[in-house]
Amino acid sequence: MTLDQAFQFLVSCVVILVVFGGIMGLAALMTWGERKLASMIQDRIGPNRADLWELLRGIFPSLKDTLKGRFTFWGLFHILADPTKLFLKEDFVPRGANKALHTLAPMLSLGIPLIVFVVFPLAGPLHISWKDIPVEDLCLLHRLWPDAGICPLCSLFPGDALHLSDYTLKLVAADLDVGMLFVFAVSSLAVYGVILAGWSSNNKFSFLGAVRGANQMISYEVGLGLSAIGLFMIYGGVSLTGLVEGQAASWLTVRLSDSWTLYIPKWGIFTQPLAFILFLTCGMAEIKRIPFDLPEGESEIVAGYFTEYSSMKFTMFMFGEYVEMILLAAVITTIFFGGYDLPGVSVATFSQLFGESLSANTIGLLVALIQALVFATKTVIWVYLIFMIRWSFPRFRYDQLMKLGWKMVLPLALVNLIVTGVVISIARGWWNG
Amino acid sequence: MANPKKYSWWERVYLFEVIRGLSIIFRHFWVNILGFMIPPLKGGQEVVTIQYPEEKKQISDRWRGRHRLNKDEQGREKCVACMCCATVCPSECIHIVAGESEDPTRREKYPVEFYIDLFRCVYCGMCVEACPCDAIKMDTQDMEFSQTSADKFIITKTELMS
Numbered sequence: 001m002t003l004d005q006a007f008q009f010l011v012s013c014v015v016i017l018v019v020f021g022g023i024m025g026l027a028a029l030m031t032w033g034e035r036k037l038a039s040m041i042q043d044r045i046g047p048n049r050a051d052l053w054e055l056l057r058g059i060f061p062s063l064k065d066t067l068k069g070r071f072t073f074w075g076l077f078h079i080l081a082d083p084t085k086l087f088l089k090e091d092f093v094p095r096g097a098n099k100a101l102h103t104l105a106p107m108l109s110l111g112i113p114l115i116v117f118v119v120f121p122l123a124g125p126l127h128i129s130w131k132d133i134p135v136e137d138l139c140l141l142h143r144l145w146p147d148a149g150i151c152p153l154c155s156l157f158p159g160d161a162l163h164l165s166d167y168t169l170k171l172v173a174a175d176l177d178v179g180m181l182f183v184f185a186v187s188s189l190a191v192y193g194v195i196l197a198g199w200s201s202n203n204k205f206s207f208l209g210a211v212r213g214a215n216q217m218i219s220y221e222v223g224l225g226l227s228a229i230g231l232f233m234i235y236g237g238v239s240l241t242g243l244v245e246g247q248a249a250s251w252l253t254v255r256l257s258d259s260w261t262l263y264i265p266k267w268g269i270f271t272q273p274l275a276f277i278l279f280l281t282c283g284m285a286e287i288k289r290i291p292f293d294l295p296e297g298e299s300e301i302v303a304g305y306f307t308e309y310s311s312m313k314f315t316m317f318m319f320g321e322y323v324e325m326i327l328l329a330a331v332i333t334t335i336f337f338g339g340y341d342l343p344g345v346s347v348a349t350f351s352q353l354f355g356e357s358l359s360a361n362t363i364g365l366l367v368a369l370i371q372a373l374v375f376a377t378k379t380v381i382w383v384y385l386i387f388m389i390r391w392s393f394p395r396f397r398y399d400q401l402m403k404l405g406w407k408m409v410l411p412l413a414l415v416n417l418i419v420t421g422v423v424i425s426i427a428r429g430w431w432n433g
Numbered sequence: 434m435a436n437p438k439k440y441s442w443w444e445r446v447y448l449f450e451v452i453r454g455l456s457i458i459f460r461h462f463w464v465n466i467l468g469f470m471i472p473p474l475k476g477g478q479e480v481v482t483i484q485y486p487e488e489k490k491q492i493s494d495r496w497r498g499r500h501r502l503n504k505d506e507q508g509r510e511k512c513v514a515c516m517c518c519a520t521v522c523p524s525e526c527i528h529i530v531a532g533e534s535e536d537p538t539r540r541e542k543y544p545v546e547f548y549i550d551l552f553r554c555v556y557c558g559m560c561v562e563a564c565p566c567d568a569i570k571m572d573t574q575d576m577e578f579s580q581t582s583a584d585k586f587i588i589t590k591t592e593l594m595s
Contacts, residue, residue, distance in 0.1 A: 042461075388458055388459065392451065
């Protein structure tokens with residue numbers, strides 16, 4: 001390992017921390033946001049009782065005189081109140097349950113969606129052209145005591161230097177070449193959480209819910225994979241950075257007349273609109289969201305596979321669901337909505353605009369920051385749209401669910417694949433040899 | 434059951450109807466959220482919820498709440514302990530202990546004690562209708578009389594007259 005690689009590793013660690021913090025923060029906010037959005041849609045008020053001042057007065061009685069009245073902020077502090085309640089509940093394991101698997105299942109449902117986030121590029125590659133820093137200058141021990149002789153950092157990288165004069169920093173936790181395959185592979189492991197939860201609970205309702213969940217998730221896995229293949233054909237690869245760069249690279253041009261030409265960014269939604277609808281449908285089924293929430297059903301099988309879960313284990317299932325929702329939003333953003341790409345935001349255009357007043361490094365950093373913000377904004381917008389979709393669909397019957405998955409989504413995905421292949425072949429001129 | 438409704442092609446495609454549904458959802462959401470966030474737009478919101486403990490609904494005058502005993506000009510109870518209300522009461526929740534008054538300025542019979550068991554009462558209002566002296570009324574509009582122990586729900590004459 002050279003010093004350059006070590007630097008990239010450190011940056012990846014920081015990216016992981018930022019992404020993890022962002023996801024957990026967003027998921028916590030979503031527990032309140034979903035209920036608030038639902039209430040707004042249904043002309044209600046929703047959660048609005050949790051009072052921060054009351055909480056602080058309870059913890060610190062000396063604040064009684066300074067903090068008067070209520071401070072609820074439209075019920076935002078329910079995100080504190082609800083986990084507190086869940087923490088204090090009894091952690092119940094039913095008699096006859098397999099205790100090890102019963103504990104493992106919520107860990108899997110929360111952990112697996114979190115793992116997938118390592119492959120998403122937050123921003124484009126950041127080019128640094130500054131100066132080379134020898135390892136002796138980086139080493140703090142060496143600087144403080146130049147006569148100390150041997151110091152750990154210098155002995156790890158003897159004679160090495162950090163080549164910041166021409167350095168490309170990847171703002172991805174792990175830039176895997178198998179990108180989307182990794183996403184599909186790891187996210188499909190989430191079915192284990194469902195099956196283990198249902199099987200280990202020693203409860204018929206849990207078991208039925210798990211069977212339904214596993215059936216549904218495996219059925220829609222096929223459509224999910226097939227609908228995305230068209231994109232891989234167009235952008236030539238499954239790496240997520242490659243997909244985003246392919247979408248950001250060029251424009252689709254539509255000639256309206258001789259003098260007017262419409263420029264559309266070459267995002268996945270514009271090149272593969274049908275695949276987008278199919279992918280969204282399958283994705284919603286994968287994360288077991290309404291209208292595909294058949295694994296749960298109060299009137300039929302209680303809460304489905306997590307009937308026998310309480311306390312923090314239940315919270316982990318719920319959080320896992322929200323993290324999966326963010327995951328779906330991030331995947332859709334990355335492969336269909338250009339990821340971090342926003343037309344006009346690139347190093348080239350920014351150096352044309354601000355090239356005189358800002359240095360190349362500052363422009364690169366600025367662009368990377370804006371791109372990360374764009375990616376986050378697009379993801380949050382998609383989370384919001386998934387919330388909205390929840391309230392406008394009636395739930396499917398189980399046979400309708402299977403019919404939709406196998407008889408409609410799958411053939412349409414195949415047709416889309418063939419049409420895409422033919423169009424690409426014609427566009428690239430295969431008949432010319 | 435056979436599906437009685439035949440869907441048109443437009444409806445069977447599902448996608449366009451979904452977009453129509455989503456647009457309704459979006460309209461409700463934005464009208465309400467803007468009404469909450471921006472005070473000048475408050476009138477536009479469609480939420481009709483009453484924030485109960487802070488704001489209360491206007492109760493109708495004929496609404497039957499907790500009972501009270503009417504008083505005369507001197508502040509004494511109008512009740513003459515005729516037992517009409519206790520007799521007519523379908524849930525037998527009124528118990529009156531009648532006594533003879535020494536005061537020459539009023540009728541000689543009066544209730545020494547007057548109990549109403551609020552747990553048994555069905556708030557039918559028949560006692561009010563039966564009363565010949567307009568003594569028992571249910572116009573307090575009081576519905577928030579929760580207590581911490583069950584025996585406090587048998588209310589006495591002092592509580593009824595306060």
